[in-house]
Amino acid sequence: MGGKKRIAHRFGGVWTEIKLRALTDYLGFYQNALKNQGFETWYIDAFAGTGDRHAELKRGGIFENSPIEQVEHILDGSARKALKIDPPFTHYWFSEQHRGRAKQLEELKDQWPYDIQVKPGEANAELQTLFSSKPWSGGNKSGRQRGVVFLDPYGMSVDWKTLEMLAATRRVDVWYLFPRAAVIHQLANDLAGVDEGKRRALARIFGSEDWEEQFYSAQPAGRLHLPGGFDGAGVVNA
Structure with a gap:
């Protein structure tokens, strides 16, 4: 239209x-x-x-027998x-x-x-x-x-x-x-590195404070023990 x-x-x-x-x-x-x-x-x-989105697309090249150029397009959003x-x-x-x-x-x-x-x-x-x-x-x-x-x-x-x-x-x-990338950007290697503002923002998007335990809970050293008596190497645990 x-x-x-x-x-x-x-x-x-x-x-x-x-x-x-x-x-x-x-x-x-x-x-x-x-x-x-x-x-x-x-x-x-x-x-x-x-309602739209703007994108730059490449046009030309050896197969089109023309110089490569960036062409601006407005596409439907x-x-x-x-x-x-x-x-x-x-x-x-x-x-x-x-x-x-x-x-x-x-x-x-x-x-x-x-x-x-x-x-x-x-x-x-x-x-x-x-x-x-x-x-x-x-x-x-x-x-x-x-x-x-x-x-x-x-x-x-x-x-x-x-x-x-x-x-x-x-x-x-x-x-x-x-928005996975945005969430990862708020995190740090240690919970102490996540300031209060970021913690509130993460709690708002996740709906609770549980994310802190899920993201920063201590992990046991050594092999990963899986349900059913098997460990990460495929060996039955005693």
Whole structure:
């Protein structure tokens, strides 16, 4: 569809297209499975960006008989890919805390003839508001809603309590791309090297303080003893 000039949003790499392709395939399967079931379907993207992603791709080379050059492309992000699903979702809900990106998302309303809601706020708070309000929380249409929630956060932005809330609905499928690199960045070789701010952030994403014991519990020296009387060398222990 046509529209205004699309502003670039730089993020990701080759793996980004792979994960977005997987998401797009899933959304298509989801909509086709539910299209005759009488449900009101929602696509919920809590870190929607601008709807686009900007990438630099190589072009040329010996096989193309031309100089190698970096070419800038603007590709569809998760929001635009979701809007192209056929059959479409009943509702599209996008959250983006960055005001400029949220404004770009608003322009999707002029390009697509669907019910599109854009929330320019913090993702956890906006999700809590959505699912504590009608039609999700009550009303004569409550119970008919089904949805896919896509969480591809900026670092450690998803609270554990948000995941608990989504699970409690029993009506949404959740795609959560866990920020492993961001979590590892908060850790240290010894727990004493993790300051209080980082400890609070890790507790928020894991949902408890248990992570400290799991990550930093002392490990016995020597062979690894496995259940069933076998040790790490495949020898039965007495």
